[in-house]
Amino acid sequence: MADVKPIGKALFLREEELRRGIELMFFAYRDFTGEADWILAEKAMGRAHHRAIYFIGRHPGITVSNLLNILCITKQSLSRVLSGLMKDGYVIQKPGVTDRRQRLLFLTKIGIAFESRLTSMQARRFAAAYRGAGVDAVDGFQQVLHRLLDIDTISQMSQQDRLANE
Amino acid sequence: MADVKPIGKALFLREEELRRGIELMFFAYRDFTGEADWILAEKAMGRAHHRAIYFIGRHPGITVSNLLNILCITKQSLSRVLSGLMKDGYVIQKPGVTDRRQRLLFLTKIGIAFESRLTSMQARRFAAAYRGAGVDAVDGFQQVLHRLLDIDTISQMSQQDRLANE
DNA sequence: CTTAATTGGTCAGCATGGCTGACGTAAAAC
DNA sequence: GTTTTACGTCAGCCATGCTGACCAATTAAG
Numbered sequence: 310m311a312d313v314k315p316i317g318k319a320l321f322l323r324e325e326e327l328r329r330g331i332e333l334m335f336f337a338y339r340d341f342t343g344e345a346d347w348i349l350a351e352k353a354m355g356r357a358h359h360r361a362i363y364f365i366g367r368h369p370g371i372t373v374s375n376l377l378n379i380l381c382i383t384k385q386s387l388s389r390v391l392s393g394l395m396k397d398g399y400v401i402q403k404p405g406v407t408d409r410r411q412r413l414l415f416l417t418k419i420g421i422a423f424e425s426r427l428t429s430m431q432a433r434r435f436a437a438a439y440r441g442a443g444v445d446a447v448d449g450f451q452q453v454l455h456r457l458l459d460i461d462t463i464s465q466m467s468q469q470d471r472l473a474n475e
Numbered sequence: 476m477a478d479v480k481p482i483g484k485a486l487f488l489r490e491e492e493l494r495r496g497i498e499l500m501f502f503a504y505r506d507f508t509g510e511a512d513w514i515l516a517e518k519a520m521g522r523a524h525h526r527a528i529y530f531i532g533r534h535p536g537i538t539v540s541n542l543l544n545i546l547c548i549t550k551q552s553l554s555r556v557l558s559g560l561m562k563d564g565y566v567i568q569k570p571g572v573t574d575r576r577q578r579l580l581f582l583t584k585i586g587i588a589f590e591s592r593l594t595s596m597q598a599r600r601f602a603a604a605y606r607g608a609g610v611d612a613v614d615g616f617q618q619v620l621h622r623l624l625d626i627d628t629i630s631q632m633s634q635q636d637r638l639a640n641e
Numbered sequence: 642c643t644t645a646a647t648t649g650g651t652c653a654g655c656a657t658g659g660c661t662g663a664c665g666t667a668a669a670a671c
Numbered sequence: 672g673t674t675t676t677a678c679g680t681c682a683g684c685c686a687t688g689c690t691g692a693c694c695a696a697t698t699a700a701g
Binding site: 324326327328329330331332333334335336337338339340341343359360363367381398428431432434435436437438439441442445446447448449450451452453454455456457459462466 | 490492494495496497498499500501502503504505506507508514526529533547594597598600601602603604605607608610611613614615616617618619620621623624625626627628632
Binding site: 524 | 684686687688689690691696697698
């Protein structure tokens with residue numbers, strides 16, 4: 310890691326600046342997820358449940374395999390979480406219409422309410438940060454985050470967007 | 476990507492935009508940490524080891540309690556990780572000079588090499604994203620991330636900066 | 642000097658949430 | 672009719688959080 314010096318408006322790609330980015334990611338993600346953990350603990354749930362609830366709420370009728378692709382965990386791990394969520398009445402399954410092997414996932418009323426409670430908390434944090442930083446900063450934020458993604462993730466996200474706009 | 480675009484310079488804090496931020500954080504953090512996990516797996520280590528190595532490398536001579544404050548875990552959890560790292564020769568302890576109860580933490584030669592290998596991987600990812608996005612985007616990225624932090628974390632980070640500049 | 646507070650380690654036990662391997666079942670595809 | 676796909680499930684392993692309790696060395700306060 311060389312100690313490259315900035316010239317004029319050039320980028321500061323010194324180790325120090327890059328480490329700052331790494332640390333900001335670490336702390337921001339920790340604080341961003343930590344807030345929801347409190348609510349989840351009330352219901353004896355963890356982040357795994359949160360992620361499942363979030364993406365089922367985001368893509369109602371998502372298949373198990375699609376959810377697996379998003380979460381990048383094994384089906385055994387997901388299965389444990391999903392069975393818990395169904396037992397507790399947050400999630401229901403319906404057989405697929407075109408392919409009846411599929412079990413399409415939906416949030417129940419209380420699932421929707423719970424998802425909304427969790428997401429609105431995190432959304433408030435983002436809204437405050439966005440408002441404070443301004444439009445241009447938000448744009449830069451999203452640009453950089455997007456460029457931090459693996460190429461696989463990028464195509465995966467745009468695929469989801471396509472599904473969402475059907 | 477949502478079809479609705481901001482008009483002029485006004486911020487659109489619609490749910491869609493906020494959810495996009497939430498998801499970008501999730502995926503970016505996943506990809507950002509996932510890369511290092513591969514290397515860590517070779518050495519039979521996990522993220523906990525990575526975090527400890529990173530912050531010891533960042534703040535050589537850090538005390539255990541300071542490291543605990545950064546990581547926000549219990550000393551029992553950290554102790555397990557630290558003993559492993561010392562057993563494997565990545566970390567050493569030295570008694571504090573002013574307060575001999577303290578055990579100041581340092582990376583060994585191989586600890587430094589390993590930290591550098593891990594960090595330079597992540598730094599490369601950041602450098603590429605930063606270069607692609609440009610100075611202004613990077614500034615916005617850092618601004619927004621900073622505003623996503625808890626107030627406690629903000630003061631903690633600036634405190635670390637002060638220590639680093641001694 | 643004695644006592645209390647601080648710094649840190651450690652043992653025991655528990656929960657969550659990843660993982661693998663193996664096996665089962667229903668439906669679709671060929 | 673056989674094979675592949677989509678999904679569930681059982682059993683067990685590992686990493687990494689947690690709590691409570693207890694111990695040792697050292698420092699600070701009375």
